[in-house]
Amino acid sequence: MKTLAELAALRDKARNQVAMREGKAKTKIVVGMGTQGIDAGARDVLLAFAKELDKDNLFETAVVTQNAALAIDGKLPVVEVYEDGKKTATYVNMTADKAVKVVNDHIKGGKVVADYTL
Amino acid sequence: MIRTHVLVCGGTGCTSSGSVAIREALVKEIAAKGIADEVKVVGTGCFGLCALGPIMIVYPDGTFYSMVKIEDVPEIVEEHLLKGRVVERLEYYDAKTEALIKEGKQVGLKDTNFYSKQKRVVLRNCGLINPEVIEEYIARDGYKALGKVLTEMTPETVVDTMLKSGLRGRGGAGFPTGRKWMFAAQQPAGKKYVCCNADEGDPGAFMDRSVLEGDPHAVLEAMAIAGYAIGSDQGYIYVRAEYPIAIHRLEIAIKQAREYGFLGKNIFGTDFNFDIQLRLGAGAFVCGEETALMTSIEGKRGEPRPRPPFPAVKGLFGRPTILNNVETLANVAQIILNGPEWFTAMGTEKSPGTKVFALGGKIVNTGLVEVPMGTTLREVVEEIGGGIPNGKKFKAAQTGGPSGGCLPASLIDTPIDFDSLIAAGSMMGSGGLIVMDETTCMVDIARFFLDFTVDESCGKCTPCRIGTRRLLEILDKIIAGEGTLEDIDKLEELCTFIKSASLCALGQTAPNPVLSTLRFFRDEYIAHVVDKKCPAGVCKNLMRYHINPDLCKGCSACSRVCPVGAISGEIKSPFTIDTTKCIKCGACMEKCRFNAIEKI
Numbered sequence: 001m002k003t004l005a006e007l008a009a010l011r012d013k014a015r016n017q018v019a020m021r022e023g024k025a026k027t028k029i030v031v032g033m034g035t036q037g038i039d040a041g042a043r044d045v046l047l048a049f050a051k052e053l054d055k056d057n058l059f060e061t062a063v064v065t066q067n068a069a070l071a072i073d074g075k076l077p078v079v080e081v082y083e084d085g086k087k088t089a090t091y092v093n094m095t096a097d098k099a100v101k102v103v104n105d106h107i108k109g110g111k112v113v114a115d116y117t118l
Numbered sequence: 119m120i121r122t123h124v125l126v127c128g129g130t131g132c133t134s135s136g137s138v139a140i141r142e143a144l145v146k147e148i149a150a151k152g153i154a155d156e157v158k159v160v161g162t163g164c165f166g167l168c169a170l171g172p173i174m175i176v177y178p179d180g181t182f183y184s185m186v187k188i189e190d191v192p193e194i195v196e197e198h199l200l201k202g203r204v205v206e207r208l209e210y211y212d213a214k215t216e217a218l219i220k221e222g223k224q225v226g227l228k229d230t231n232f233y234s235k236q237k238r239v240v241l242r243n244c245g246l247i248n249p250e251v252i253e254e255y256i257a258r259d260g261y262k263a264l265g266k267v268l269t270e271m272t273p274e275t276v277v278d279t280m281l282k283s284g285l286r287g288r289g290g291a292g293f294p295t296g297r298k299w300m301f302a303a304q305q306p307a308g309k310k311y312v313c314c315n316a317d318e319g320d321p322g323a324f325m326d327r328s329v330l331e332g333d334p335h336a337v338l339e340a341m342a343i344a345g346y347a348i349g350s351d352q353g354y355i356y357v358r359a360e361y362p363i364a365i366h367r368l369e370i371a372i373k374q375a376r377e378y379g380f381l382g383k384n385i386f387g388t389d390f391n392f393d394i395q396l397r398l399g400a401g402a403f404v405c406g407e408e409t410a411l412m413t414s415i416e417g418k419r420g421e422p423r424p425r426p427p428f429p430a431v432k433g434l435f436g437r438p439t440i441l442n443n444v445e446t447l448a449n450v451a452q453i454i455l456n457g458p459e460w461f462t463a464m465g466t467e468k469s470p471g472t473k474v475f476a477l478g479g480k481i482v483n484t485g486l487v488e489v490p491m492g493t494t495l496r497e498v499v500e501e502i503g504g505g506i507p508n509g510k511k512f513k514a515a516q517t518g519g520p521s522g523g524c525l526p527a528s529l530i531d532t533p534i535d536f537d538s539l540i541a542a543g544s545m546m547g548s549g550g551l552i553v554m555d556e557t558t559c560m561v562d563i564a565r566f567f568l569d570f571t572v573d574e575s576c577g578k579c580t581p582c583r584i585g586t587r588r589l590l591e592i593l594d595k596i597i598a599g600e601g602t603l604e605d606i607d608k609l610e611e612l613c614t615f616i617k618s619a620s621l622c623a624l625g626q627t628a629p630n631p632v633l634s635t636l637r638f639f640r641d642e643y644i645a646h647v648v649d650k651k652c653p654a655g656v657c658k659n660l661m662r663y664h665i666n667p668d669l670c671k672g673c674s675a676c677s678r679v680c681p682v683g684a685i686s687g688e689i690k691s692p693f694t695i696d697t698t699k700c701i702k703c704g705a706c707m708e709k710c711r712f713n714a715i716e717k718i
């Protein structure tokens with residue numbers, strides 16, 4: 001460790017170890033789980049979100065979490081997106097592929113993917 | 119691709135209630151469920167709510183579980199981590215979160231009354247990072263202050279920054295840290311030392327331990343900064359051997375810091391060298407006193423010596439030395455990074471910043487709290503502390519441990535800072551805050567602390583060695599019901615002598631618990647010596663148990679629980695206590711369902 005720049009690089013690399021615990025991410029993606037949701041493939045969706053956020057180093061921007069109570073009959077898996085605590089989209093009949101698009105267009109691009117919403 | 123972090127407290131409190139086994143069970147169960155590469159288990163330092171341990175927090179939501187048992191682990195993993203169904207029965211409830219939970223909201227740590235009023239500077243990383251992983255400290259801007267100081271600031275500007283911040287020592291006396299550093303920096307160049315006082319001898323205080331256990335690098339970084347400021351290349355941390363977890367984490371931290379080059383030679387590519395060694399203390403209270411501490415590091419018997427010369431001039435091994443408390447040091451890197459103005463914006467004008475208190479005694483939330491200086495005692499006790507349990511009334515709060523005094527209910531709106539506490543006849547001390555209710559006898563409390571100082575007096579000077587023993591004897595006499603009004607005068611006179619004639623602050627402050635209880639609760643002393651009564655019903659010689667015949671139903675529960683067979687009577691008619699046999703253990707009173715047994 002010789003310079004501040006070297007330290008800053010190390011810090012940036014280590015940020016994803018703690019960022020989630022600081023609660024600073026403005027966007028929260030909630031995947032409806034529960035037994036039914038899981039049967040409908042909610043775990044794939046959850047993992048696809050987690051993988052996509054991780055791949056693009058979005059840990060300071062968004063977190064993905066789960067809620068057992070979130071479900072809409074016949075439209076599982078359901079995903080809600082909150083920004084600054086306000087709900088900005090409810091996605092239904094989600095799949096892992098759709099999750100990738102939501103991250104790219106909505107989380108990164110700021111545009112709700114209207115095709116997937118309720 | 120981690121989506122969830124589960125933090126499990128690994129501080130001394132939670133460790134003693136089994137958190138290590140819980141952490142291991144959690145890791146196993148998570149692996150068994152096949153989610154080990156999505157969920158990470160992290161051991162951390164103390165979260166603060168020690169009475170509710172073991173504590174677990176699940177991020178990103180910050181769900182806060184308390185009193186977790188090993189049997190709860192499968193349910194947490196299956197329901198919460200896998201399905202997203204929070205295990206409500208383990209969630210922490212207080213007046214505030216209960217309402218939120220009822221509305222179906224996800225409640226996090228920060229929503230609780232206990233946390234929302236706190237301001238965490240010293241404890242900013244405690245319970246948030248894994249203290250055994252240096253990268254997590256670096257991710258929280260760790261060692262950036264050291265880098266900034268070494269590459270962008272002169273030693274003079276570092277001292278100047280500390281002076282401007284107004285930081286005062288958290289070890290007890292509240293001496294301005296910047297001034298201490300300035301005196302040592304002004305000494306001619308040559309071998310100088312930086313010492314960290316982690317002896318923490320005040321019974322009931324454990325903030326220093328928590329910082330060392332939860333964020334050890336913060337102390338190492340501050341010591342290196344201090345070394346640069348005064349021109350020292352060697353630091354010592356004096357930590358008591360009774361803190362094995364703290365010592366273990368410090369050893370790991372020092373090793374990791376050396377590996378990264380934050381300690382050692384040519385730090386940040388400059389010609390500044392600094393290294394740190396640990397010295398273990400055997401747990402004598404007097405070794406927390408700065409001159410005794412340094413004598414002990416030198417390998418001699420830990421006894422104080424007169425000052426001057428002050429350590430800044432002639433300290434460890436006769437060389438210029440600065441000595442700072444753990445909590446003091448934990449502020450340093452933050453002051454460098456955020457600037458002195460940021461620091462002075464918190465707290466009061468003369469006591470800037472925050473203070474950590476170890477809340478204990480008759481209070482709902484026992485644990486560690488950090489609040490801005492100037493927060494009132496009422497806010498700490500009623501809001502953060504959750505008030506007094508069992509509907510009892512607040513009687514007094516003891517601050518400053520064996521060197522401090524108490525604040526009675528009439529002073530509950532006192533802002534807590536160095537000067538207000540002194541004005542109220544107490545002192546900050548290291549930040550122990552013991553809450554007392556109506557069932558506490560103030561003479562007994564004074565005796566408790568005196569008993570401690572008599573035990574801990576090192577014996578070097580007469581006023582402390584013999585004077586405190588005489589004080590204790592008089593208190594014992596009063597508690598036994600054999601005291602007189604002259605004894606109270608004698609107490610006061612003796613206190614004054616001990617204060618003015620003792621060699622170090624141990625003796626100089628030892629009379630404080632007596633003086634302050636005399637000041638605010640003189641009527642209790644008088645009740646003991648004149649009426650031969652202990653108003654709180656604590657002093658055994660001054661009270662007896664009595665069965666109220668109007669309330670007694672003659673159920674015999676009391677006589678069955680009495681260990682000495684002092685209670686007798688006929689079923690369905692009032693029982694009586696033979697006071698010559700009674701040992702006043704109180705078991706009967708606890709057992710009685712009709713409130714028929716009273717202390718008189």
Ligand SMILES: Cc1cc2nc3c(=O)[nH]c(=O)nc-3n(C[C@H](O)[C@H](O)[C@H](O)COP(=O)(O)O)c2cc1C
Nearest residue numbers: 287288289315318319406407408442443446623624
């Ligand atoms: C009997 C006695 C015990 C003390 N114990 C401690 C202690 O455990 N920890 C501590 O930091 N300071 C303790 N002090 C205060 C130290 O002498 C010293 O003032 C302090 O460590 C300086 O650090 P600071 O300026 O950062 O507060 C004690 C003082 C006395 C008289």
